Amino acid sequence: MALPSLRQLQYLVALHEHQHFGRAAEACNVTQSTLSAGLKELEAVLRMRLVERNRRNVVFTPVGLTVVRRADDLLLRARDLSLVRDGNAATPSGTLRLSLIPTIAPFLLPGILQSVRAAYSDLQLQIHEEMSHEGCAGLSSGTRDCMLLALPFDCGDFEYAPIFDDPIVVAMHRDDPLANLSAVQPDDLPTDRLLLLREGHCLRDHALRACRRSTGAAPGASLPTLIQMVDAAMGVTLLPEMAVDSGLLEGTNVVVRPLSSEDAWRTIAFAWRRNSPRSEAYGAFAAMIEEACRRKKWSGLAASALDDRLAHA
Structure with missing residues (x-):
């Protein structure tokens, strides 16, 4: 029984994300003809039409949208497999793609980047400043490893470590x-x-x-x-x-x-996907950020209070 390849699924997900064959091919670092051929092979393997092709736009069939959702999940699991080797590491290593929202990034980064470099000299930190919903979507899809956000916010079923x-x-x-x-x-x-x-x-x-x-x-x-x-x-x-x-x-x-209001606060928190092979390392990274913030005299938040904050998301 023929099975679709991860590469073919990557082409499909990229096309859905970019809604344009040329931009999807560029994102996958292949030519447009290669991407188109890969999609046709995927349709042949699955024996179903996934995409309606015309000169003006890209239209996914209903079954095509279903395949996109499942392909997204498979690709995320495949990415996690590549991290299994480092899954028991107690400290972050390699590349870490960190999302921060615009009302946190310019104020928090100056206080933590030096600490990050000192603690993890081999870590390749990639900073992505983006809106909360964009960062949460990236966390869900696997294009982001972790995120600094402000709670309450309905981000998703992730692991959360309160910072302050x-x-x-x-x-x-x-x-x-x-x-x-x-x-x-x-x-x-x-x-x-x-x-x-x-x-x-x-x-x-x-x-x-x-x-x-x-x-x-x-x-x-x-x-x-x-x-x-x-x-x-x-x-x-x-x-x-x-x-x-x-x-x-x-x-x-x-x-x-x-402001005299019991709701006059937001909680800065560090988030990552549940059951990630790097969960222990992400927890250590969050603890390092919390300590750096304490040194700046930003007050901490008891971890026991986080469940109440998430309940208001």
């Missing part, structure tokens, strides 16, 4: 009436001047949860943009404390005050 709690604070112009308060109540926040990040940023959801709102203006694509708007007295915003600690407000007229 990151309070959410209110940022306003120093002449704003809110600056006269020692702490800001959620009801004190101006509905018409509350500036938040755009949809897709998990910090937007964390901020809305913290101030007990369901909606808010979304003019910002980045935290520096929001800070510049607040500096121009256009409104107030909510920031993670780690961004403030990094010096992001230096040279501005922006000040911060605590």
Whole structure:
């Protein structure tokens, strides 16, 4: 009985991801004719039509979509097989593809990269800054090995190691009436001047949860943009404390005050796939990051509290 090859399945998954024969071939480092021939061979082996071919677009048949999902899972398991040799290693080695979200990466990396180089001199660390849903998808598909994200977020059924709690604070112009308060109540926040990040940023959801709102203006694509708007007295915003600690407000007229809300926090956590052959190594890597953060005086989070945080995802 003829069986499809992993290479053929890789071609199919790449075509589904890129929706273009040329880009899929480039991603697989083959010519377009090679990829097309491989897909035809796969259809012949399976005796079913997977892709409708025309000049304008790529359309997968219903059975083709089913095969893509199963091929994705098989390829992930095949990648894990290649890690079995190093599965008992207590420390990371080789290449580690790390995903970080934009509201963590620029503030956390300066404090941990030196520690990473000192602890794992042979490790080839690949940094991927991307939105939470993109990193979680990469973790599921195997294109990312691990991830630093902010909880609560519905990422998936992965292993999570808490790193520290990151309070959410209110940022306003120093002449704003809110600056006269020692702490800001959620009801004190101006509905018409509350500036938040755009949809897709998990910090937007964390901020809305913290101030007990369901909606808010979304003019910002980045935290520096929001800070510049607040500096121009256009409104107030909510920031993670780690961004403030990094010096992001230096040279501005922006000040911060605590937000009096039991939800005014997010949890920075390290995640990886359950039952990965490198689970022990990833756990050691997470512990190293946690220790580096402690040295920066970011407070830790008891591991027993993580289940409660995940329950709110």
